[in-house]
Amino acid sequence: MDIIDRAVKVLEHDGLIVYPTDTVYGLGADAFSDEAIEKVYEAKGRMAGKPVSLAVSDREMLSLVARVDERAGAFIEEFLPGPVTVVLKARPVVPPVLTGGTGLIGVRIPSHVVPVSIIQKFDAPITATSANRSGGKDPVTPDECNVMHDLLIDGGRLPGTPSTVVDLTTGTIIREGVAGRKVREFLSGTDRPCL
Numbered sequence: 001m002d003i004i005d006r007a008v009k010v011l012e013h014d015g016l017i018v019y020p021t022d023t024v025y026g027l028g029a030d031a032f033s034d035e036a037i038e039k040v041y042e043a044k045g046r047m048a049g050k051p052v053s054l055a056v057s058d059r060e061m062l063s064l065v066a067r068v069d070e071r072a073g074a075f076i077e078e079f080l081p082g083p084v085t086v087v088l089k090a091r092p093v094v095p096p097v098l099t100g101g102t103g104l105i106g107v108r109i110p111s112h113v114v115p116v117s118i119i120q121k122f123d124a125p126i127t128a129t130s131a132n133r134s135g136g137k138d139p140v141t142p143d144e145c146n147v148m149h150d151l152l153i154d155g156g157r158l159p160g161t162p163s164t165v166v167d168l169t170t171g172t173i174i175r176e177g178v179a180g181r182k183v184r185e186f187l188s189g190t191d192r193p194c195l
Contacts, residue, residue, distance in 0.1 A: 003153055007118045010150045011036075011126060016043060018131040018145045019118065020155025021110045023083050023163050023178055025139040026055065027147055028118070028126040031065075037097055040127050043147040046134045052098050053085050053106030053165075055128035057119035062107050065094050065125055072168040078186060081111040083178035085128070087167040098127075108163060114153055130162070138162055 001009075007017045007028075014036040017028045027043060029036035031054050040052060056062045059076060066088035068076065076086060090098075090105035099105050108128050110116060119126055130138050131145040139145045140160040142152055164183050165175040171187055173180065 004114075004117045004121055007151055007153060008122045011118070011122050014039065015150035016040065016148065017118070017126075018142075018147070018149045018152040019115050020112060020153060020158055021055075021108075021115055021128075022112045022159065023110075023138075024158055024160060025131040025142070025145050025155070026110075026115065026127075027129050027131040027145075027149065028055070028115070030122075031098065031125040031127055032093070032095065034095060034097075037095060037127070039148075040129060041097075043149065044129065044132070044134045046129075048097065049100050050134075051100035051102060051104070051106060053108060053128040054094075054098065054125040055108045055110055055115055055119060056125045057116050058109065061119070061125060062109065065091055066105055066107050067091060075166070075168055075186065079179065079183065081109040081116070083111070083161070083163045084108070084183060085163045085165045087165065087169065087174065089169060104167070104169065106165060112155075114155060 029040045085106045085108045087106045132139045140158045142154050162177040164177045164180045
């Protein structure tokens with residue numbers, strides 16, 4: 001059984017995986033399982049009410065968990081897959097705990113073969129929060145992943161800068177990370193669709 005199959009098995013049993021991305025190591029769980037989500041919050045020591053983002057494998061899956069209008073679609077076309085998390089209105093399938101009661105959900109399509117392969121095979125979104133205790137250093141090596149997990153996929157040393165988080169319902173940058181400048185230019189560009 002290869003590592004992707006092993007990861008999917010863990011997810012199918014409400015377990016936690018640590019996986020490499022194009023930014024930092026992520027902590028993955030079945031985003032539609034209350035039990036698995038509870039384990040994510042517990043592992044990170046994260047307060048209930050703080051949202052957790054999702055990772056999806058493609059734009060089609062993104063549209064199943066979030067509402068994408070034409071303006072958001074233009075942004076997504078430009079930046080995903082990539083190191084950007086988009087915040088959109090969550091669809092009813094998304095467990096409210098992941099939105100932190102806001103009705104909004106952060107979604108990523110990583111440009112890294114490991115998470116995309118896992119999500120495709122699992123055929124559902126997984127959580128996309130960093131594999132560290134809340135408030136801790138972003139994990140760029142397996143040794144820095146200090147959260148409880150059932151399987152860790154070693155991707156070596158990762159780039160280390162977190163994704164840029166953009167609220168596409170308001171057109172504002174929540175956290176500037178990788179590609180932050182390019183995102184800013186896109187949002188303020190006169191030749192771009194107005195967000």
